[in-house]
Amino acid sequence: MDDQTRMMSGLAGLGGLSQADVGDPDGVRKSLGQPQQDIGDILQQIMAITDESLDEAQARKHALNCHRMKPALFSVLCEIKEKTVLSIRGVQEEDPPDPQIMRLDNMLLAEGVSGPEKGGGSAAAAAAAAAAGGSPNDGSIEHSDYRAKLAQIRQIYHSELEKYEQACSEFTNHVMNLLREQSRTRPISPKEIERMVAIIHRKFSSIQMQLKQSTCEAVMILRSRFLDARRKRRNFNKQATEVLNEYFYSHLSNPYPSEEAKEELAKKCAITVSQVSNWFGNKRIRYKKNIGKFQEEANLYAVKTAVDAASVSAQASQANSPATPNSGSPGSYSLSHTGDAYLGLRSLNGEGLGLTPALQPQVDTLHRATHLTAGYEELSASSLFTSHLDANSSWQDGDPTSTSTTTTTLIPPQIPSPPGPPCSIHSDTSN
């Protein structure tokens, strides 16, 4: 026997219930004496309630509720319902956590949007800044800006989330009340209410996922705008550039700092080791491509380091006699002492260098320093002038100013730039 047949037979007890009878309990009693009444008609009358006006429907509902056969009808409906629920139960399994939502949750947590506020955004900002290689103070403005924007996103996210949760709970309550109300006239099991609640929650969680997704996108955009190292390139400060240039020009024969030297330079310049590597990579290439352009700079740093060396040497000679020219501080990478730049220093008090007017003050300073301290005589005879040129230091191959036996001297500006296409044309400076 199928469900419909059972239902029909169950309803047989209600036979003879006319529309007029339903509206009138006394009339119901009368019509019970007509068991041959078409059951289809009765069902149609029940179904027709929905088409009636509210008042009529209420009256009919009341009449049906009061009908003595109502429990029988209700139990049949319950039986059918139970079967239906069983079949639904097989389909509706407990949903596993959505991996997409989990990913979004993890990301929002990592970015400091969800989860505990403290440390979240600022930690992410600091980490991103560290990855970008900036010194802690360099990006402070950007960081505060970033944090402010992140806090804004966080606030919007939480307020929207709260709204959704409130709406979800309100709607759930409403539906539950409605179902409880309806459960008086039709069989609604608690399980069915639970299922309905679960459906509502699923709908709302899909909205939540959209919210999380757009929040993640906003954070990503913010990150790329504020913390992308490439977009937010900052020139190194003057002191850092000077330190790097001093090293470069004083090691011009072999401008490849060791790991230790790189670390020390990084520390001195408040930049990262990889930034030091980048700087030297760029510098080597650009120097090689256009030596002529860098001559003046090379001379400037040669003089500068020479002045430093002279004063150091003078101090040393004052402190100990005889002088100990190589008494650099421990751990120093000898920026001021063993550089190739000193190779040309002998000529400094001659006039053959062809220094540009810009260099003259430095030369004058050097002269004053050496005259005052008499350090120059010692300097010129000291090991400071010993080249530490590597036998294979041919990094400037093709550079006419570089030979296998001598290393960089103060390069007279009149020396022409290296001929040939590789040095005369370079895409780098033309972009």
Added chain:
DNA sequence: GACGATGATTCGTC
């Protein structure tokens, strides 16, 4: 806004 300088990235080579 044009232009050069410059730090970072990418790709190929060793």
Added chain:
DNA sequence: GACGAATCATCGTC
């Protein structure tokens, strides 16, 4: 993995 070379993208100056 370090390096050279090319390129990108931004900064700073005029």
